[in-house]
Amino acid sequence: MEQPGAGAADAVAMDPSPSPSMAAPQAPPVVEWPEGGALTRDWVAGLASTLDWCSRHLPADRLPAVLPPALVQRLVLAAAAILHREPNLVRVDPRPGQSVVVVGDVHGQLHDVIFLLRDAGFPSEERVFVFNGDYVDRGAWGLETLLLLLAWKVLLPNCVFLLRGNHESKYCTSVYGFEKEVMTKYKDQGPQVYRKFLRCFEDLPLATIIAGCVYTAHGGIFRGTIVLPSKRSKKAKKGRKNKADFTVDTMSIRLGSLDELLKARRTVLDPPWEGQNLIPGDVLWSDPSLQMGLSPNQERGIGLLWGPDITQQFLRTNNLKLIIRSHEGPDARDKRHDLLRIDKGYTIDHDVECGKLITLFSAPDYPQFQASEERYNNCGAYIVLHPPDFASPVFHSFEAVKPRPPAHPFYDFEEVIDSDEELNLDAMDSGTSSQ
Structure with missing residues (x-):
């Protein structure tokens, strides 16, 4: 054929x-x-x-006529087998002459991803790609976007690296649309296809070190201390409903090491917000701040906030020059007046003696669906790191592909909270939706 x-x-x-x-x-x-x-x-x-x-x-539910569920499952399993063999922290060591393209959140915006790949130059022996998570949810084509990137991973496993984002979880996909998207498109086969995706999520690595000097992770910094819940928090856990109940002994928080990151247990669908292994939750959910030190991320109810001093400490301790993270789009930054807006698809949040902390967001005109008529009209961006030093990022901003094909959302965007804030932690514990 x-x-x-x-x-x-x-x-x-x-x-x-x-x-x-x-x-x-x-x-x-x-x-x-x-x-x-x-x-x-x-x-x-x-x-x-x-x-x-x-x-x-094609209507969404006609996709299986062209892309059979057996093919989808085979592709996901092939990619998952490769991802499973990679460590939590992947060392990306470009060959002589190879550049590295780093991509932030894409959130099911298939047409913008196709444009980005062509604009940056497709993965090859001359060009390595690192995708920094959040492939699904909020957009109408999360399934297609993820499948395309998984296909590139299977084709060029040493030139394409896919990291996990906070939306690659059962909790987020049940709230922000990906679960419903899969069920709508694959109907009777939907539950089986969705389970394959969830298993694949568990296999996604958490971070990379590029050329020995650039750390990339979806949220960013992580703690090293094992924090055990107090008796009081155990009793309160059953009734905990919102961020106001999120409490951690801040005196017990210290900056984690790369060795601790390597040893963390990443194969959990919904990273813990308390308990013995907080590292995956921190890596996927944490945010930078202009306030010094490490503190619980009260706004999200999971992960950390870290200041410029922690960026300096992390870079110096690990002999690094850049941190590239994602996780925050224009809607999130619209509510954070302490940090720069992300209209161009990127911001430099910390500029310290040892280097810089960059937030990178690659979904232009985001979110695809929103209740208000006024849009952010943000650009997306990707970063190119060139040899020989790889520590001088070149930013490429781009506008959304227009017009987008007509599409219906797979979540109630008028009811679902913005920017992943105020998590229903009970729902995360039980693995069920908050809706």
């Missing part, structure tokens, strides 16, 4: 925003696994164009 991506589909891949007045091209063939068993560049390019075509011309 003809491989996906032939003919008209190739044109769609090259131009992710064809005029809506154009006649729909002939439907692409059903995607099948390559006969030889190994993915090729042509196959991945074909998958991208097929996913793009389906997003523009």
